[in-house]
Amino acid sequence: MQTYQIESLDQEGRGIARRDGKTIFIEGALTGETVTASVYRKKPSFENANVQAILRESSQRVTPQCVNFGNCGGCSLQHLDARAQVAAKQRVLEDNLRHIGKVNAGQMLSPIYGPTWGYRRRARMTARYVIKKGGSLIGFHEKRSSFVADMQCCEVLPSHISKLLPLLRVLVGALSIRERMPQIEVACGDAADVLVFRVLEPPSADDKTLLKAFAEAHGVHIYLQTKGPETAHPLWPEAPADLYYTLPEFNVKMPFFPTEFTQVNHEVNRVLVHRALMLLAPQPGERVADMFCGIGNFSLPIARSGAQVVGIEGSASLVKRAAENAAFNGLTANVQYQAMNLFEITADKFAALCEDGRFDRMLIDPPRDGAAELVKSLVVAPPARIVYVSCNPSTLARDASMLVHEQGYELTMAGVVNMFPHTAHVESIAVFDLPAAPARVGASAG
Numbered sequence: 001m002q003t004y005q006i007e008s009l010d011q012e013g014r015g016i017a018r019r020d021g022k023t024i025f026i027e028g029a030l031t032g033e034t035v036t037a038s039v040y041r042k043k044p045s046f047e048n049a050n051v052q053a054i055l056r057e058s059s060q061r062v063t064p065q066c067v068n069f070g071n072c073g074g075c076s077l078q079h080l081d082a083r084a085q086v087a088a089k090q091r092v093l094e095d096n097l098r099h100i101g102k103v104n105a106g107q108m109l110s111p112i113y114g115p116t117w118g119y120r121r122r123a124r125m126t127a128r129y130v131i132k133k134g135g136s137l138i139g140f141h142e143k144r145s146s147f148v149a150d151m152q153c154c155e156v157l158p159s160h161i162s163k164l165l166p167l168l169r170v171l172v173g174a175l176s177i178r179e180r181m182p183q184i185e186v187a188c189g190d191a192a193d194v195l196v197f198r199v200l201e202p203p204s205a206d207d208k209t210l211l212k213a214f215a216e217a218h219g220v221h222i223y224l225q226t227k228g229p230e231t232a233h234p235l236w237p238e239a240p241a242d243l244y245y246t247l248p249e250f251n252v253k254m255p256f257f258p259t260e261f262t263q264v265n266h267e268v269n270r271v272l273v274h275r276a277l278m279l280l281a282p283q284p285g286e287r288v289a290d291m292f293c294g295i296g297n298f299s300l301p302i303a304r305s306g307a308q309v310v311g312i313e314g315s316a317s318l319v320k321r322a323a324e325n326a327a328f329n330g331l332t333a334n335v336q337y338q339a340m341n342l343f344e345i346t347a348d349k350f351a352a353l354c355e356d357g358r359f360d361r362m363l364i365d366p367p368r369d370g371a372a373e374l375v376k377s378l379v380v381a382p383p384a385r386i387v388y389v390s391c392n393p394s395t396l397a398r399d400a401s402m403l404v405h406e407q408g409y410e411l412t413m414a415g416v417v418n419m420f421p422h423t424a425h426v427e428s429i430a431v432f433d434l435p436a437a438p439a440r441v442g443a444s445a446g
Contacts, residue, residue, distance in 0.1 A: 015027075061080065072143065073149070086418050112268060136169045249273075271417075287308050299322065300335065354381045386431070415430075
């Protein structure tokens with residue numbers, strides 16, 4: 001067994017050490033520690049290992065709060081102090097911008113923090129009936145495995161949902177279709193909680209009785225999903241759940257369907273929207289594009305500023321929801337939505353979106369694949385300022401490289417958003433300005 005000096009953390013929260021020209025990624029090790037580790041995977045240029053003993057401990061090491069840590073694959077950083085987690089994520093962001101994008105931000109924004117426990121309002125948990133484990137298991141997958149972690153609680157779920165896990169195991173185990181129910185999706189709003197049971201065959205009358213009794217006893221809504229996400233429908237109560245979240249600063253209430261994408265951390269999302277709007281600085285009468293707009297998380301607050309907003313999204317169902325949310329909030333005069341595949345957009349298609357003018361400002365909030373084709377299309381009437389919200393630092397860095405080195409923008413600001421505490425997931429926000437457009441907002445934004 002080898003001894004290693006840990007130099008830093010990688011993008012997945014693993015300790016990085018070097019030996020004989022190889023990079024060694026060690027799970028469970030922290031920067032500055034001296035550890036012994038056992039290798040479980042060898043490749044010509046790198047090895048993967050698990051920490052076995054800590055010979056010199058980091059001052060930032062803490063005792064994990066969750067009893068499932070180390071076995072459950074949901075969290076990877078509970079052994080690192082919460083503030084140090086954010087600092088590590090900021091280094092990941094800076095390293096990606098520097099090494100992949102060949103760019104540096106003019107200034108780093110202060111990180112966006114939020115609650116570190118009980119924050120996860122959305123989750124997709126696997127359900128599996130395992131006789132050797134004594135019945136049904138409900139939870140996330142084990143680390144590096146397709147097996148389901150044997151969980152009785154989850155510290156990142158809201159406490160009232162976490163307490164339901166052992167009861168859900170009993171419920172699913174009692175159903176006739178327990179081996180035909182592979183997933184339970186959790187969607188929590190400000191006033192309602194929904195559990196969406198994925199069912200591969202219809203539940204029996206007795207199954208429905210058990211599910212209804214569970215819903216009534218624990219104050220949750222139960223939906224059944226027979227095929228794709230759009231097939232989810234209420235079982236009990238029979239009326240659809242009043243599922244929504246609010247953005248009080250902008251007087252926006254955002255209804256959503258249980259299987260629609262929303263940010264998992266509502267508290268951090270409020271701060272993120274505040275920061276994005278401060279950085280974007282939309283003015284009454286300006287034309288603003290919200291690319292990958294989803295259900296209107298950013299476009300409706302932008303519309304509240306008096307700007308004219310065009311929201312673009314690839315999913316027709318999300319466009320429909322966004323338009324409904326605009327009407328619900330009385331903002332139809334300031335925002336319009338359109339379905340378009342932004343992964344296939346071209347310069348001509350972007351020019352058509354601009355109509356007879358240009359977008360003064362643009363917000364981009366893409367999925368993990370980033371927005372490469374959109375960035376390439378900005379050769380006609382590019383917006384003076386772009387605020388880019390990213391959930392993947394490597395694709396942000398790739399797109400930043402194109403914006404700076406090919407489209408002539410400056411990366412004026414960037415910072416991390418701790419949307420997923422205790423995980424290695426790095427959410428971030430970046431600001432790109434054309435040199436001729438002086439920044440309206442300084443580093444103190446948000």
